[in-house]
Amino acid sequence: MELSKNYIPNEVESRWYEHWLGKGYFNSKPDEREAYTVVIPPPNVTGVLHMGHCLNNTIQDILIRRARMHGKNACWVPGTDHASIATEAKVVGMLRERGITKSSLSRDEFLMYAWEWKEKYGGIILQQLKKLGCSLDWDRTSFTMDSDYYKAVIEIFIKLHREGIIYRGLRMVNWDPVSKTALSDEEVIFKDIDSKLYFVSYPLTDGSGSITVATTRPETILGDVAICVNPTDTRYTSLVGKEVIVPIINRKIPVIADEYVDAEFGTGALKITPAHDKNDNELGKKHNLKAINTLDAEGKFTAEELADDTPSEQVLSYNGVDRFVLRKKIVEDIAALNQIQKVEDYKGQVGTSERTGAIIESRLSLQWFMDMKKFIGQHPAIVSSVATDKIKFHPAKLKNTYSYWMDNIKDWCISRQLWWGQQIPAWYDGEGNYVVAATREEAFEQFKSQNEKIKIDEIFQDEDCLDTWFSSWLWPMEVFKGVSSPGNPEFNYYYPTTTLVTGQDIIFFWVARMIMAGYAFKDKQPFADVYFTGMVRDKQGRKMSKQLGNSPDLLGLIDQYGADATRFGILIASPAGNDILFDESALEQGRNFNNKLWNALKLIKMWEGRQTFGVNRESSGVSEVVKSKTHDSRLTTHDFAVTWFGNRLSQVKMEVDEMMGQFRLSEALKTIYSLIWDDFCSWYLEWIKPGFEQPISTSVYQKTVVYFEELMQLLHPFMPFITEEIYHLLQENTDDLCVKQVQAIPSSNKSILGEGELLKKVISALRDARNKNQIKPKDPIKLHIQADTISGYQSIENILMKQVNAESITYTKESIANTIVVAVEKDKFFIETEKQLDSTTLKAELLKDLEHQQKFLESVLKKLSNERFVQNAKPEVIALEQKKQADAQARIKTIEESLKNL
RNA sequence: GGGAGCAUAGCUCAGCUGGUUUAGAGCAUCUGCCUUACAAGCAGAGGGUCCGCGGUUCGAACCCGUGUGCUCCCACCA
16 A cells, blocks of 8 residues: 555544544443543533633543543543523624614523524534544533533522522622623633823812812712711811712712721722722711612613702713713813812723623622532531642642632622523512522412412512523533432442543632532532643733734644644643643644654555565665674664663653653653654664665564554554554554553563663764764764673674664774774774874864863762762762762773874 | 742753752754655754852752742732
8 A cells, every 4th residue: 555655634534533433432331440531621602612622622632542541431521511691792792783682582582592593503612622533422412501401500509599508689799781790700800901090179068178089980979978088097087077069969978987098099088989889888888878879780871869969951961871981071070160180190900801801890789699608618628628639739839729719708699680591590579579499380389378369470580590600510510410310320430520621710710619519519529630721822922812813723723734733732832730832833843743653654564565584584784794794693683672662662651651640741742752753763763674675574573563553552642543543554453542452561671771772872972973073974984892891782783883884893902093982981982984084173072072071070079079978978879979980080081092092 | 919830041841859970852043964764854963150149958950048030810999
């Protein structure tokens, strides 16, 4: 069969993915094996694959594939999140394009459109994961609004409400005026902004002057109910208890005193607007002040609550004006009254909505909350499991972040003024009473026990739905129906899951809450290890964003480089616990690696039909000169290469095992990459390679094929497609690499590994000497070796000759004149060449080396002559220093001799 | 404002218990090669004040202190 010049991934990848699917390799059913369970962090149902997903899911696939090959029952559950705000916003946008406003639709009509949209676009992202090679058990695909899942969420709400953990209350919440919903604290992102500090004066009612207040939010002035100063602030002592007049609205408000006010800031006087600021609200409560709301749900002015003040024409003209326009307007209007003292530039922070980016309003509203302190208090393992590594975080530094958040946890606002999501199971009668129940019928029964006259169609359900995270926190349980069908065999087998792979950015949103849910509802941790990936940035370190246009088209990249190369590229650039700086050149490196593998395959395939049977006809592939030599080292030469690589392979397999155990995936991949490229291709294959059109011994050939297969098996979790392809092209294999079980690792022989390293060093040193002396690669040399023990070199003569293009090797006890001298450890090599040698350059080189060695020796001697070192250091450390000394002295002697030779 | 982390080659990072030939890798750079698997390649090389300063120690990239510079998390001084 003719193999193409370069590896072409596309056809190979889709072919193998189909094959694996057809064989059902990704499907898992409970059996006697140990389970290795991973649940995917469910992407937004309407999402498309981006670099973050790519990194995330590549890592999960590596872990899953490796577990599958190591005798585990690997189960990786796919699915999507209904993502209430994000999805609802998309649906609203889609409807707007069609000329339909949300407000013109009933809830049911809207949900119909939303489901339609979900069916059409939902799960595109799952198809994209297939392109990446993810070995997910597709039969288990879940969605956070599946009917059982929906029921589970409702059940949990009812349970927590019954336990008094969930309550309804009028609180200041983070209000997103764009999506017109409350948000949890976690959904608010604070951003630095340039704003202005306005100094507004409020005249005293007694005409004795005025108080100036500094504010960044003049648009809320119409909601002012007091001016507050610090009681110790002597500037204002005499004014406390007096009244001032709010500009424009002419409301009379008191001047009060409270420790809260910082006398140093602004003018030391603070205006109190309890309806629009959390702190003001607290102060308002404390001082028994009314909250006057002046903004509606969209952040537009409303005069509704100003009735007591009999609003003027001017005030009424603000009706419906957006908060930011209103700010300008009010400033102008107050300026017209000469009550703006000055305006300063001010750098402040504002909260923005994580989803819509809108600036958050603090707004007093009736919402549902979870009492987190109480909840966590009931399940101490939520905090301790992470501290004690019952749940291990990678990187461990995030443990601090976690425990700090837990220690300072605030109540969780779980209601959202949205329709897309689990509707809150609270039911109201017309009089403001409510009950919590799963169905209208159950709610009706509850109401009836209090009020016999009530009719079932008189009660109505809460319009709001639950925070998305209130459903996703059940994910590791409910994908196995652990909540809706507790104690079922699947759940018992797969839960707790093994490893969670997710982004650091959702540690509070999701990871922490899954841990809470796990302990609270099943009394078990949801997973044993959490691998946190960093954020994917561009190579300048900027976040990927649509605005910057620095977010690469992932499917395009997969098309261009192949999925294996993409996986390689993203992982190789991704040290554990750090952000990754994405650079397309890493994918190029991955593609080149594919090609390297492909070419190694081509080389080995060339030998397939050229095997000789029996050792006598074995060819070393080197020149006739070798064959005429007195002793025959040909057999041992290949034996050495084969034995050495076998040992090297074992050694690296051990290292990889160790790294994988510590979740150092990027390093593991680098290690395998170097094993394949350097040890296998550059050294081993070159060592066993027969000469042009020469045969190769069957035993070496077969051993090489096995090695290559084992390398492919080691690499398979990282680059599944090309490894499977090569596995099948190497020889007729009836099984598939994807599920081929990994054998126990034989131990490796240190002395053979050491010989291999020495050989590499000698070859490199001799090649370097050739290079420096400008001996052309084609010019042969005669090599003389001076070593204490020559047997080691005799067994690898053929490799050495071929690798440094020597036409002969002889052994000598003395230095040889007019040669280039190379010293490696204690052995000396004399390169004899036809070429005229430039003795000055040689001399300079040697002198430079001599100086270096002498300096080194000096430092070693200094150490050894230090009595305290000899007394305190461990014996092996001293022995090592002594060896350094001996080696350095030997080398200095060699160099000095060589200098005499010149 | 509070906390955590980081600083090692041009870039991205290893360096795990303080001692492993006076610091390693990949990428990039430079030199020489179209050597019959591979120029998406081969062979080789150069490149470091381990952020500054001080300390502990026989010995420090590693431990301690301090300064500087970044990054992240938490926290709504209007």
